[in-house]
Amino acid sequence: DGGITQSPKYLFRKEGQNVTLSCEQNLNHDAMYWYRQDPGQGLRLIYYSQIVNDFQKGDIAEGYSVSREKKESFPLTVTSAQKNPTAFYLCASSMIQDWSTEAFFGQGTRLTVV
Amino acid sequence: AQSVTQLGSHVSVSEGALVLLRCNYSSSVPPYLFWYVQYPNQGLQLLLKYTSAATLVKGINGFEAEFKKSETSFHLTKPSAHMSDAAEYFCAVRETSYDKVIFGPGTSLSVIP
Numbered sequence: 001d002g003g004i005t006q007s008p009k010y011l012f013r014k015e016g017q018n019v020t021l022s023c024e025q026n027l028n029h030d031a032m033y034w035y036r037q038d039p040g041q042g043l044r045l046i047y048y049s050q051i052v053n054d055f056q057k058g059d060i061a062e063g064y065s066v067s068r069e070k071k072e073s074f075p076l077t078v079t080s081a082q083k084n085p086t087a088f089y090l091c092a093s094s095m096i097q098d099w100s101t102e103a104f105f106g107q108g109t110r111l112t113v114v
Numbered sequence: 115a116q117s118v119t120q121l122g123s124h125v126s127v128s129e130g131a132l133v134l135l136r137c138n139y140s141s142s143v144p145p146y147l148f149w150y151v152q153y154p155n156q157g158l159q160l161l162l163k164y165t166s167a168a169t170l171v172k173g174i175n176g177f178e179a180e181f182k183k184s185e186t187s188f189h190l191t192k193p194s195a196h197m198s199d200a201a202e203y204f205c206a207v208r209e210t211s212y213d214k215v216i217f218g219p220g221t222s223l224s225v226i227p
Contacts, residue, residue: 088155105159
């Protein structure tokens with residue numbers, strides 16, 4: 001089955017720690033995205049990438065970092081610099097050759113700072 | 115610049131009643147428009163999309179939406195609400211050759227028995 005896999009589903013982090021959220025897709029999509037979702041605020045774009053070894057900051061990139069070493073993988077690191085990391089994180093991917101195609105989403109990772 | 119507004123952060127309907135979720139967009143060029151649904155603690159799932167082929171678009175689970183250029187709207191409707199329709203709904207827009215999809219703030223739909 002083609003799709004996007006995010007892991008883990010739930011993640012707990014102590015203050016001051018870095019944590020990495022995994023996102024893997026087997027849809028052969030070029031573009032991948034990370035969104036943060038907080039109650040009542042919709043989806044906010046953190047980072048996106050259209051090609052291997054290249055990525056751009058979204059609207060709320062501070063305190064986050066990403067890498068795109070393989071087309072299939074786009075991990076997100078939440079660093080200790082992110083002041084309020086508790087949120088639901090969603091990874092998505094899409095084609096870029098056809099702009100009418102939709103984005104496909106993973107099932108999300110809920111990160112909680114303890 | 116693209117933007118999306120969804121009127122009403124929360125909508126309640128009775129089971130069997132009409133569902134109407136509003137979406138308005140701003141775009142300098144004809145856009146591509148999408149409606150997604152999100153159930154608690156899950157990712158987003160595509161309901162339907164407008165790609166200029168037809169102004170009335172039918173999607174999954176009995177939902178449909180109509181693109182009205184003059185009103186810059188893409189409202190989502192369903193003739194008869196079911197309990198399983200309770201979820202968060204997001205409208206999204208993407209301009210031609212623009213590399214990002216812009217999401218609205220979402221509307222939470224409650225269905226009352």
